[in-house]
Amino acid sequence: MGRTHARIIAREEQAELVGCADPVSDAAAHEFGVPHFSDHHALLAMTGLDAVIISNPNSFHVETALDCLAAGVPALLEKPVAINFAEARLLAAAAAASATPILVGHHRRHHPAVSAARSLIASGGLGRIVAVNGLWLTRKPDSYFEQRWHRSAGAGVMLINLVHDLDLLRHLCGEIVSIQASTSNALRGHEVEETASVIFEFENGALGSFLISDAAVSPWGWDQNTEDDPTYPFNPSVSCYSIAGTRGSLAFPQMAHFSHPGRADGIAADWTHPLSLSFDATGTGDSYTNQLRHFVAVVRGEAVPLVSVSDAAATLALIEAAQTAAVTGVAQRIPL
Numbered sequence: 001m002g003r004t005h006a007r008i009i010a011r012e013e014q015a016e017l018v019g020c021a022d023p024v025s026d027a028a029a030h031e032f033g034v035p036h037f038s039d040h041h042a043l044l045a046m047t048g049l050d051a052v053i054i055s056n057p058n059s060f061h062v063e064t065a066l067d068c069l070a071a072g073v074p075a076l077l078e079k080p081v082a083i084n085f086a087e088a089r090l091l092a093a094a095a096a097a098s099a100t101p102i103l104v105g106h107h108r109r110h111h112p113a114v115s116a117a118r119s120l121i122a123s124g125g126l127g128r129i130v131a132v133n134g135l136w137l138t139r140k141p142d143s144y145f146e147q148r149w150h151r152s153a154g155a156g157v158m159l160i161n162l163v164h165d166l167d168l169l170r171h172l173c174g175e176i177v178s179i180q181a182s183t184s185n186a187l188r189g190h191e192v193e194e195t196a197s198v199i200f201e202f203e204n205g206a207l208g209s210f211l212i213s214d215a216a217v218s219p220w221g222w223d224q225n226t227e228d229d230p231t232y233p234f235n236p237s238v239s240c241y242s243i244a245g246t247r248g249s250l251a252f253p254q255m256a257h258f259s260h261p262g263r264a265d266g267i268a269a270d271w272t273h274p275l276s277l278s279f280d281a282t283g284t285g286d287s288y289t290n291q292l293r294h295f296v297a298v299v300r301g302e303a304v305p306l307v308s309v310s311d312a313a314a315t316l317a318l319i320e321a322a323q324t325a326a327v328t329g330v331a332q333r334i335p336l
C-alpha cells in the first residue's frame with residue numbers, strides 16, 4: 001500500500017515524496033529514488049518533512065501514529081486505525097488532545113459515488129432506509145499470504161477488508177447498533193478468517209447484511225465495481241451494495257436509482273406499480289487521489305480530517321464486536 005501512495009504522490013503537483021522508513025527493506029526507497037531510514041524516528045527527525053503516510057503492518061499503527069503526534073508531524077494513517085478498540089481509543093484520546101491532525105485512510109469515503117449516494121440518502125431521496133445488502137467477494141493471490149502477518153491475528157478479511165465496507169455503510173446509512181457474524185477459515189486453515197457473513201441493525205431500525213471473502217472468484221465488490229485502483233479489473237455490470245428505502249432504492253456504485261413515478265391520486269405506490277430507473281450524477285476522480293488532495297489541505301490547516309481517529313475507532317468497534325459475535329455466537333450491541 002505504501003507503494004500505491006508513493007505512485008499517487010509522484011503524479012501530484014502538491015506533494016513530494018522525500019523519504020521512506022522501513023526497518024525490513026530499502027527496496028521502496030530505491031524504487032522511488034528517496035533516502036531510506038531504517039526506523040520512522042529518523043524519518044520524523046529529518047528536515048523538510050511536512051507530513052507522513054503510515055502504511056506499515058496493522059499492529060504498528062498506533063505506536064507509529066503516537067510518535068507522529070509527539071513529533072508534531074501530521075499523518076495519514078492507513079486503516080484499520082488499530083488492531084483493537086482499546087488501542088484505537090488510546091490513539092483517539094491522544095489525537096483529540098493534540099493540535100497535530102491525523103487522517104485515517106478509509107479512502108473510499110473520498111470517492112465521488114460515495115458523496116453522491118450520501119447526499120441522495122441524506123436528502124431523503126430514498127425515503128427512510130429499510131434494508132441494506134453488500135458483497136465483497138474476491139480471491140487474493142496466494143503470494144499475499146506469504147507475509148506472515150497477513151495470515152495471523154491482527155489481519156483477516158474482517159479487519160483488513162470488511163472494515164472498509166462497514167465504515168462506508170456507517171457513512172452512508174448511519175450508525176450500526178448491533179451486529180452478529182459467522183466466520184470461516186475452512187479453505188486455507190489460517191489463524192484468521194477468509195470468509196465472513198455479518199448481519200447488523202442501524203440506529204433507525206434498518207437491517208443490513210454483508211458477505212465477504214478473500215478466497216472466492218466473483219465480480220461483486222468495491223474493487224471490481226469501481227475503477228478506483230487499476231490493479232483490479234473493472235466490472236461495471238453488477239453492483240456491490242443495494243440500499244433500499246420507503247421511496248426508492250439504489251444500486252451502488254452505479255448510482256442506479258429505482259423509484260415509483262408516483263400516483264396522481266396521492267396513494268403511495270407499491271409493488272404493483274412500475275418502477276422507473278435513473279442514474280444519478282457523480283463527480284470525478286479516484287478516491288486515493290482525492291484522499292491525498294484532502295490530506296494536503298489538512299496538513300496546510302485548510303480542512304479538518306474527513307475521517308478522524310475517533311470516527312475510525314467507531315468502525316473498529318464494529319469489527320471487534322463482529323469478531324466476538326463469531327466466537328460466542330451471541331449478537332453484540334454497540335454502545336453509541
Ligand SMILES: NC(=O)c1ccc[n+]([C@@H]2O[C@H](COP(=O)([O-])OP(=O)(O)OC[C@H]3O[C@@H](n4cnc5c(N)ncnc54)[C@H](O)[C@@H]3O)[C@@H](O)[C@H]2O)c1
Pocket residue numbers: 001002021022023024025055056057058060078079080105107147160
Ligand atoms: N486503503 C487500502 O485500500 C489498503 C489496501 C491495502 C493495505 N492497506 C493497509 O496498508 C498497510 C500495509 O499493508 P500491506 O498489505 O501493504 O502490507 P505489506 O506487508 O505488503 O507492507 C508493509 C510494509 O511495512 C514495512 N514495515 C514497516 N515497519 C515494519 C515493521 N516494524 N515490521 C515489519 N514490517 C514493517 C514492511 O517492510 C513492508 O514494506 C496495512 O495497514 C493495510 O491494512 C490499505
